[in-house]
Amino acid sequence: MDFPIFQADFFGNRFLIALIAIVHVIINHSFAVGLMPTLTFFEWWAHRTGREDWDRLLYRILAVAFVVTTSVGALTGVGIWFSTSVVNPAAIGSLLRVFYWAWFSEWVVFVCEVVLILAYFLTWKRMTGARKTTHIRIGIALSVMSWLTMAIITAILGFMMNPGSWPQHLDLLAGFLNPAYIPQLFFRTTAAMAMAGSLALALAVLFTGRKTDLRSESVRHFAGWTLFWIVPLTLWSLVYYQAIPAEMMTNLPVAFGTQAWAVHYGLLLKFTLAVALISLGVNVWALVRPRSAWSFIWVVPFLSICLLIAQFERTRQFIRKPYVLAYYMFSNGVRIDEAPYLAKTGLLANSAWTINRTVSPDNRTEAGREVFLLACSRCHTINGANSIRTNLSRLYPGQTWSEEAIEGYVKNIHGARPYMPPFPGTAAERKALASYLAALQTKSDRIASNASIPRN
Amino acid sequence: MDSLVPKDVLLPLPAPVWLLTALLLISFLLHILFVNLMVGGSILVLWTEIRGLRKKEWDRVSHRIAETVTVNKSLAVVLGVAPLLTISVLYTAQFYSSSTLLGHAWLMVIPLVILAFLFAYAHKYSWTRLEGSKGFHLTLGGVACVLFLSVPLIFLTNINLMLYPEHWKSVHSFWNALWLPNVLPRYFHFLMATLALTGLFFVYYFGRKGEDLNSGNLKSTDVVRSFYGIALGATSAQVLAGLLVFLTLPAHVVSLSLILLLGLVLALVPVALLWLWREVTAEVPGRRFARIVLLLTSVVVLMVLARHEIRETAVAPHRALVMAKTAEYQRRLVEAHDYLLIPGGLGGAPASPGSLVFDRRCASCHAFDRRLVGPPMNEALTPYRGNPRDLMNWIVRPGRRRPEYPPMPPQEIPQDELQQLVEFVLQ
Amino acid sequence: MNDTMESRPELPTDPRWKPERTVLILAAVVQILLIGSAIWYSETSPATPIDTTRRLVPEVIVPEDVVFRDTEIAARKGREIPPVDVRQAATPSPEALNEGTRLYSEHCRLCHGPGGRGDGPAGTTLKPPPRDLTRLSGWRNGTRLSGIFRSLTLGIPSTSMPAFDYLTHQQRFAISHFVRSLAAGHEQDTDTSLASLDKEFSLSQGAREPSVIPVSTALERVLAESSGEPEYRALTGNDSPTASLLESLEEPDGRSRLNRILSSDTTWHQDIERFRNLICLDPAAAGVKPRVRFLSDEEWQKLHALLRELLVE
Secondary structure, eight states: OSSSOOOTTTTOHHHHHHHHHHHHHHHHHIIIITTTHHHHHHHHHHHTTTTTHHHHHHHHHHHHHHHHHHIIIIHHHHHHHHHHHOOOHHHHHHHHHTTTHHHHHHHHHHHHHHHHHHHHTTTTTTTTTGGHHHHHHHHHHHHHHHHHHHHHHHHHHHHHHHOHHHHHOOHHHHHHHHHTTTHHHHHHHHHHHHHHHHHHHHHHHHHHHHHHHHHHHHHHHHHHHHHHHHHHHHHHHHHHHSSSOOGGGGGHHHHHHHHHHGGGGGHHHHHHHHHHHHHHHHHHHHHHHHTOOOGGGGGGHHHHHHHHHHHHHHHHHHTTTTTTTTTTTEEOOBBGGGGGHHHHOTTTOOOOSSSSOOOOGGGGGHHHHHHHHTTTTTTSSSTHHHHHHHHHHHSSSSSSSOOOHHHHHHHTHHHHSSSSSSOOOOHHHHHHHHHHHHHTTOOOOOOOOTTOOOOO | OOOOOOOOOSSSSSSSSHHHHHHHHHHHHHHHHHHHHHHHHHHHHHHHHHHHHSSSHHHHHHHHHHHHHHHHHHHHHHHHHHHHHHHHTTTHHHHHHHHHHHHHHHHEEEEEEEHHHHHHHHHHHHTTTTOOOHHHHHHHHHHHHHHHHHHHHHHHHHHHHTTOOGGGGGGSSHHHHHTTTHHHHHHHEEEEEEEHHHHHHHHHHHHHHHHHHHOOTTTHHHHHHHHHHHHHHHHHHHHHHHHHHHHHHHHHGHHHHHHHHHHHHHHHHHHHHHHHHHHHHHSTTTTTTHHHHHHHHHHHHHHHHHHHHHHHHHHHHHHHHHHHHHHHHHHHHHHHTOOOOOOTTTSSOOOHHHHHIIIIIIIITTTTBBBBSSSSSHHGGGGTTHHHHHHHHHHHHHOOOOSSSSOOOOOOOOOHHHHHHHHHOOO | OOOOOOOOOOOOOOOTOOOHHHHHHHHHHHHHHHHHHHHHHHSSSSSOOOOOOOSSSOSSSTTTOSSSSSSHHHHHHOEOOOOOHHHHHHHHOHHHHHHHHHHHHHHHHHOOOOSSSSOGGGGTTOSOOOOTOOSSOTTTTOSSSHHHHHHHHOTTTTOOOOOTTSSSSHHHHHHHHHHHTTTTOOOOHHHHHHHHHHHHHTTTOOOEOBBBOOHHHHHHHHHHHHHHOOOOOOTTTTTOOOHHHHHHBOTTHHHHHEEEEHHOOOOOTHHHHHHHHHHHHHHTTTOGGGGGGGOOOHHHHHHHHHHHHOOOO
């Protein structure tokens, strides 16, 4: 409403954010939060048992992590701000105001983390012998700092789904200590450890010869590490599940599988369980038969756990709908408390970047297009992912799309689909939207990425 | 689309403006220092490596420079978080508007920096391995350098665009915004500052005791002198660059405070130039290093203040309008809440609770006698006459009876409401 | 990457040191802590009640037919109602029947059904259901033409039958005739019944329905009238540069708008910032051109002074 509209009409705005965010979570959890304690622990153990071959292996794993985290890891983190500020500035703008100090203190911790990982990596080879203990202490400090950054960010994420009493009291602490916080934090911590173990397993295969003792040892140790963390991970996942607001559970089937696959929810769950069990199985196999003939099998745990985390993140983001900030702001940037006002006075009239401020008989389609951009385009594209045309075809297969039917549907869409926000405009605007959408059946439209500025 | 005055985010600022401003300026200063070192390092690593093709000792210098880039770039990125956070909070309406207008171009910063980092890593870690193929090695460094140079241009375009709301309507793409005054002069200014700062940094780096460059034909004093030369050249060019930036500033952003700050800078720079000259021509350069750094740091601080002054002047009217509009909107929202509704409509029989449920949950897809999304009720309910239990089960877990209709999504309706609904539709 | 055979180094391990034991103890402690805390947390955390009354999406959208407070009624223009010859209107005729058929189809069919059996689609949800007009027992106002006319005009309280008072008398008579054609055996009107109908609804006299405005509008007007909407003193004759500046800024018919904006809030008299914001907020609403935003501070001062002079009594 108050910002220009950016539209990624092929991949969709949600995918843009999702891609950056999921890559970031995978790297952050596997390569940083989980891996640093893993490496520090094994470094300590290797030092205590005098295993220089282990030490070299761990250094190589760290080298990979160093390159990945300081490039892709760090930049995708900032990339989440970049993408959300362009796709939904109202939402991220609100989050920044509420959680400014949280992000600021996380930044301080992050600076320490970067300094420490530079130190940890760049001094590894030099700090040998008596100085090894100091180096391990650097590793411990680094692990603590990594975890702390995640601890702070998790509060913000949990808030988006369940802000506790915040919407009523506007109290920052209530937002920070929201009900989903502790469960999600422990879930992520244990998941990060397990992911790091799987990553180390995959990388160890890269850096060790197939028939060597070091190979079988490292495979067993890293698999064992992963298995160790899977037990509390499973428990905390269940606790986390219980902290999700009950009314958001209705969104689960579509969250998990998209509309197209929601009917097969049971099947998808079984498939996910199968992936998890396979991953578990490979880890157990690693303990029992580390000298497996097929080296590539040791990549499976890492790939599968990445898949599971990606699915988790998608589900988490979706079940929160129709809200982007639960019980405060809908996904289209409209706040709950302004929705009735907009429904009476108009979405177009209250937006800054619109050309048409009211709906009249001669501008219905153009006004409808602007209404679509304001109220729907955050999640729907015209021809790309979650395309509105595809959705309409699914609703009215083989029929002509009638304006009345579409209007009637949009009027109560939040009843028919609980993950849809209510239409935030006047009846005239709704009719205009319906007329625009009905026209899309025969005449497609192209939305430029800079959708607010009319092309001459 | 006359009014480009948006409303601000309807939440209070997390801290007083002066505190946020102080945090912004300090964190930005730290960030830009390391950005300069990162970009400057990537330029100078190439320059020295090319020199190293003729004179082997320069290759060693180059390798050392590459090592510093690793550290400086990570710090540059991490230190950028705080100014980005703070500017998004202090200037939400302006900054997010300009970022969104630039769209893809703004987002490109992320992959460009990632690639720049990866190429810089490749360049550094393949040094010995690619000793024989310097051409390829230089290409790696060259790509990294170009990437590093492109990102500040995008940043500058965004930061510039946010200052001029009157131009927002005409910005169709990044290219429009690029040619707005005064992006390119500022970029040139930034480049010279980068070279000057990095030059001085390497004066320090290679001038330290313990730097073992006295072997071969290259004395550390020569290296130090070279970098002083770069600093001198860049700072001289800055006089021109600064003038260009000032002359291309739109008139309405020039304030008295700005003139004073720039006046101070103009007073200090010649002294710095003089000292730099003395250093370059000295037998053993390095004596004046501390005071040169002190002086130029003061200049940098003044410039940071000047930038802020320009920003505040440019943005102040728009900000005032945004604040007024936001306050007005909030007032209207509060008023509207007072009038909030009496449900039930214009008299007549109060609707039965079941019909309310129907209206909310079913009416968008099911009409009585015609097909909307789902089959009409007069048909669809026939099998359920006298069978409310079956109907309830169906609503909650629909199967798929009619292939010509889209599948009905399961409806999560609590038991009591389900009862009312079924009662209502079946009578 | 070097992946040659890695062999065990010949470093002596300290026989006193048993890292395995430390690791085992550490592992046990960590597991107990994590598992224990999970169990403890799920026991002690307040169970999120399955709140069936809480909707994911609250009903924030105001249904269309909802009114704001009782006093808010829709504005309606007043109209003249021509007198009706009751006798003539009460006599069935082909024209009345045709019109009645058309009007029934438009206004009544949805609830009462095409054949008047009360089986219209919109009526299925109503309680009591719409009357089956082919069955003549139990009609509230009786089955006479006058009774039907009455039902149409007043509606039937505590049912969903609305008052069709927005239809003209003639139209209501026409519908009544149609309704009577749906069955046989209706009661007949007498002179007395027609006379009382006439009296009740002032049919032969005609009437004037006043215009109706919402109370809020009325209040606005009253306030404006009582405070006296200030008028501009004439600008003609005022040759000052500020006056010409103001004229150059005004849109063709913007004067009254500017007037309105400035009289809605009088704090601007003392507060130039407020003055500036009032106008710049939405130049179109204030009747001035957008470039007003780029006036200099000095120009604003002058405008402020001028308008104060002109508007303050």
